[in-house]
Amino acid sequence: MALGILARKIGMTQLFVDDRAVGATVMETQPCTVVQVKTLETDGYNALQLGYQEVAERKVTHPLQGHYKKAGVPSHRHLFEVRVDDPSAYKVGDKIGVEIFSEGAKIDVTGISRGLGFQGVVKRWNFAGGPKSHGSHFHRRPGSVGNCVEPGRVVKGKKLPGHTGNHRVTIKKVRVLRVDPERNLLVFKGSTPGPRGSVLQLRKSDG
């Protein structure tokens, strides 16, 4: 199903594919270690728990130290889970790297978007805003937020100013342009959430 790995965003560049220049994102990774195999019988669903980026044992919390010790694998900075159809094909300690992706395949990319702080309605929800001049005093305001006595409140989900960004974003069906298992690099078309250096999840797309 959705086998995947974690990887670090290196940055974007422009590459020539079929004589056309396309914007591409370059990701660097290390093979992820299987820390736990979850099966339908024991956990209620089939999944792999993967660790990314080995770190010294003292860098992880005590409960996690125990978890890694039980699995008999080194400590990792990041832990995450991917659903798989057949967990019996994997065992604890296995390494999963970029070679699971093939060039031309579609992947889903998940990451945390850049935090933008408290933003108004123009940036946050792409409201048009009002005229900048010609005597207008209505520049970037949200405008009316509801009716009068009926319903007498602001409807839930109304688009208003507030904290923007720093949330989980998934970009689906991104085309893989290059896979380099030797250097642990992966290049795909288009952009991703988050700044350079952030850790993103790469998963095979469904279907």
Next chain:
Amino acid sequence: MDDILKAVEKEYLKEREEFSPGDIVRVHERVSEGSKERIQIFEGIVLKRSGAGTREMVTVRKVSSGIGVEKTYPVHSPKIEAIELVRSHRTRQAKPYFLRRLRRIR
């Protein structure tokens, strides 16, 4: 991190003759008309090179039937067969834009 980016870009870079602003070059561009492909040559003086790596662009200017024409090409595009150096000139400017306002050139 930039080293990794450069290493990835390197595989997409074409080997090009060395040329700099002020030089006269001949750009061989593959153009497809319908199903046919041919090479179109644009000869002119290099006004500038901008950008780096795979994104590098070159602006070439020539005067065609009395009208100045400038074309900007991606230096490393696979559609550019070759960039041939015709004549090298010494320029005092890094970007010889003054050529645009010269009354007579070539």
